[in-house]
Amino acid sequence: DGGITQSPKYLFRKEGQNVTLSCEQNLNHDAMYWYRQDPGQGLRLIYYSQIVNDFQKGDIAEGYSVSREKKESFPLTVTSAQKNPTAFYLCASSIVGLAGKNIQYFGAGTRLSVL
Amino acid sequence: DAKTTQPTSMDCAEGRAANLPCNHSTISGNEYVYWYRQIHSQGPQYIIHGLKNNETNEMASLIITEDRKSSTLILPHATLRDTAVYYCIVSTQIKAAGNKLTFGGGTRVLVKP
DSSP states (O other): OOOEEEEOSEEEEOTTOOEEEEEEEOSOOSEEEEEEEOTTOOEEEEEEEEETTEEEEOSSOTTEEEOOSBTTBOOEEEOTTOSOOOEEEEEEEEOOSSTTTOOOEEOOOEEEEEO | OOOOBOOSEEEEETTSOEEEEEEOTTOOTTOEEEEEEEOTTSOOEEEEEESSSOEEOSSOEEEEOTTSSEEEEEESSOOGGGOEEEEEEEEEEOSSSOEEEOOOOOEEEEEEO
16 A cells, blocks of 8 residues: 555653654655644644755754655654654655645654653 | 634534634735644544635535635535544745645534434
């Protein structure tokens, strides 16, 4: 099936630890995105990438890092510098084109908690 | 980024049409209106989008006012599975191509039997 796979579904982080969230897509999309969602809130953009080996900061990039070595994969690392990492993390992908053409499709999310 | 305003919550009777309003009075001429919904603890699901014309697909209809300052999402025959948070979003073009979706608080829709 075509889609976006996020893993793991649940993740626990210890103080001072970096953790990496996986996002893989087989939709042949060029653009990929990471969002963070806090309880009862909407989504906020962390990072996005429109092509392999290129990515841009979103609205809340501090404490996060990404890489885009393959078209299919866009992992997100939550570093120890992110002081409040507990949240629901969502990955999305889309084609690259004019604003009316690039519908974003989302994965099922990873719920990160701090021990 | 253009902001949207939606009711915090609304109830709807099963089998009836659900009309979800959204105000986006600061929308620019080239910005699209997107609707997504999110069922509890899942990723958002795309519903429909439009620029200035009304749109319809298998899930819903989107009615955009002539001045583009507001829109209404219509779910023609609501079912219990339509219970979700519905987000109205004005899409902003980023860099050369691609769009940024800014999610507000959305409308929590409860479909009742």
